[in-house]
Amino acid sequence: MKQLNSGKNKELDDYCHYLRGNSFRHLKLFQEAKKELNLVTKNFVYYPLVNKVLGESSSELKEFKKAIYYFNEVEKWPNLDNQGIKIGGIYIDLGVCYLHLNQFEKAEKYLLKSKYLLEKENNKESLFLLYTNIANLYYIQFKDKQAIPYFEKGYSLSNKINRFDLKYRASKNMSVVEENRGDFKQAIVYRKESEQWKDSLNDQNKVWAVADFEKKFAVAQKQKQIKVLEVENRLKNSQRNWLFFSAISLLLLLTAGIYFYAQKVKNAKIILLQKNKLDELNATKDQLFSIVSHDLRSSVNALKTSNAKLSATLETKNYDELNQLIIQNSGIANGAYSLLDNLLHWALLQTKQLYFHKESVHLFSIVQQIEYNYKSLLLEKSITFENSVSRNIFIFVDLDSLKIVLRNLLDNAIKFSNENGKISFYSVETHTDFCQLVLEDTGLGMSVNTINELLADNELLAKKSNSEIIGTGLGMQLCKQMIKKNDGTLAIESEVNKGTKMILSFPKTNQNG
Template sequence: MPKLVAVLIGVFVPFLLFSQKKNVVKKEIDTEIKMIAKKFKTESNFNKAQSFFIKKNWDSTLVYSMKQLDVGKKSELKDYCHYLRGRSFKEKKLFLEAKKELNKISDKFEFYYRVKISLGEIALEQNDYKLALQYFVILEKLPEELYDFKKSNALHNIGLCYLHLEKFDKAEEYLFKSAELQKAQKDTLMLISSYMDIANLYYTQYKDNEAIPYFEKAYTLSKKVKSFELKQNATLNMAVVEENRKKFPLALTYRKEYEIWKDSLNDQNKVWAIADLEKKFAIKQKQKEVNVLEAENKLKEAERNGFLVASVLLLILFGTGVYFYRQKIRNSKIILKQKNELDELNATKDKLFSIVSHDLRSSVNALKTSNGKLLENLENKNFEELDTLLHNNSTIANGAYNLLDNLLNWALLQTKQAYFYQESLHLASIVQHVEYNYKPLMLNKNIIFKNDVAASEYVFADLDSLKIVIRNFLDNAIKFSKENGSISIYTRPSSEDFCYLVIEDTGLGMSKSTREELLKETILLSKKKNDDIIGTGLGMQLCKSMIHKNGGRLDIESEENIGTKIIIALQKFKNHG
């Protein structure tokens, strides 16, 4: 029996701690932190710290909260900064640092009871059950309807402390209270943990007949949840129970099931590593596709020239004098037209390769220089500079990736190999999907973003090309916007045939001559005047081609140092009910 108890304690206690942590932060405190950030808009370090905290990016939270404490003068934000740092250290398992930060928070802090919760959980992690009990008993007396926490969790933790302190009567009282509340609240995950705790309580006292039904209840409930860890723990418990009851065939069945859940949990942990490899492979694959397209274009050009030569030879051999003369004139006109088109395409291609190679070289050189600084600051342990350099590297890599993506789409469009299918599309949903991918970039520059696209608008367009157009213009708006600027996407009153989508920013803007040049149909690719901003003009050319292919129009309204409005006219889907 003692061997069984030891195994069961090792199985369920870690999961309990995991479950408790998962339920500590509720929307109420998140909402309050966001409201404080809006109140102090000028405190950029605190705004970044709270944003990274909500996203559970603990390292960046620690960096910007420390910056706020170093340079910030708002005393109202100090308690919030220490709370963000204490929580971040706790999640990173740095308990000593977490306790130091949490103990710096004044008792006037609006969410001071959450400080007690965190300190209690740290004590529980460090097996200091008497200290943990002191914190959790305070929570028992607080009315749940007035405070942002689950009373069932507090009761559960109290019962767990008594269990480890071997005060079994008290442990039984609190664990059953917790289980009743969890059953009423339909908190299945925590209820499973409570059943396993109760079972272990009885096993510790050698009350097998009372313990086993609770292990069975935990196992039955675990089949209804998606947590592989819960399924694994509940199944292993049943295997150990059946082995102690000498029911070895049934125990073997549970053991096999345990291995299945264990493998599933391991597979889940490999997903992110596989996703990262797939991303790297996709970039290499796209580069290969560009190379293949270039080779195919050269082959087609050679085949076309050979066909023209063969045609001229046949006409010389079998044509009559008059027919030969007329055909000669006609062929000369065709050749001249094709030569002009070919010269124009070659000029565009040469210019494109020159600009793209220059920009890619600039990006790689910038990454090389930045990585050198990164290594230097890593040796000096200058963590603030490291954070800045890592964000710069991310910006450079995103720019280079967007350049390659536009190059591939442009090549597919020029060779007429791009898949194109127009259908009814809900414009607001498309914009919202693109917006989601660019929120981190806007947040990094403190750009205020508004999406006021009318929910009633449906357009008749190709999905992939429309996303490319919106993505390129939104990327340009972010790129040319200054810190603390704003970007808005909205729809103007539409006509009978067209819906007007506007992307407006408060960035650098452009002159009238630049705007007119960009709108010309015959414009070639050109380098932007601002050399600090990577760009080939390829994105604009690609967007214009795709807008026209969808039967739409493009217009630009802009003033230097005021901002730019990109106006895209798209065909409406008239048959939408």
């Protein structure tokens, strides 16, 4: 039944249906046997056996025509010996079915065919049943002369058989024969013999009944033991499952605890790192605001002092000094404006509010615009400016951020250049997808340590060797961040008192290759 319920193997299902059907027949549950056997497919290798059992079940149910159909199907099959079927037995079954249907000619035909085969095999029990059936065939047709020899043969064979039911049947048949002959004395002898065999048969049946009862009792006891064991197994399984699930639950709780503890530690580390970073940024911010406010205060104070001098000079009408003061005021105002402009752009960059739009830019024209903006400062210090950038170069950058970078770098170059110095912008061909723009001055220059500080990726401010703050370093930080956002790079080459080279690399526009 487990196999049939799985339905995974059709060939194995056929075996299961046949075995169940045959078992039902032995239990005399003939209808159930037929239902089960009809589920066997015709591809089943032992299908003749299926038809044989169907025929026997139909015969027991008095469905003789159906039985004949099934036995005929068996008869048609070649090589019945390979199926474990004796054709002589099939002939007997067909003969008996026709006998019950009163089709005596066909019954005689099959029974005699069977007689020919069974006498060769010398199977005494089968021959006894055959002789009895042939005798009955003739006897019900009132052919006593033909029937009696077969009854006698059957009786003779019964003496060689150890079955009480067949001995009882043979002696009873002979008692009837003798009664019909009129030999009542001999009939009584056979009748007494049949009664003896009947008593023996009953005794045997009682013994078998007792044995069957004992067997059933033993089976029941075993089943009770099995049920007790099943209950014990279920209890053990329940205990084992409870222990297993408890262990799993504890493991899950432990894992969850470890996970949450690890997350807590991780979050604590992140918070600590963020706090340290925030403290650093706040310190930088405070320092920056302190310096910016100091520089602005100094610029405003210088402008205030210069304006006082300017008022006094107006009274004395010293026009040469007046001109110098106006130029000085302009320089102070420009410095303060540059500081505020850098502070604004730095704040926008830090808060990600600065708008970036990359486009193709003509580099020579941009350098020319920057030169124009700083013409007055260049003239004031008599600095020579040279724009040697190639007119064929286009770079792919954000225009506004590029101007901020170039203005800051040029402003620093002017600030740290001596009078009558020189500042040059020129390009270098690298045969790559990047263009190099060099800003070179003949100013104060700087040491290797100062270069490293300027290029370091931090928020520290520029300092002198004596730790006096001379500037916010904001312009340089702003330049580095904007160069990076434009996918560019910055390098510095410098020696003290020999000038400085600020080397910028920016991606070319595709059309320049």
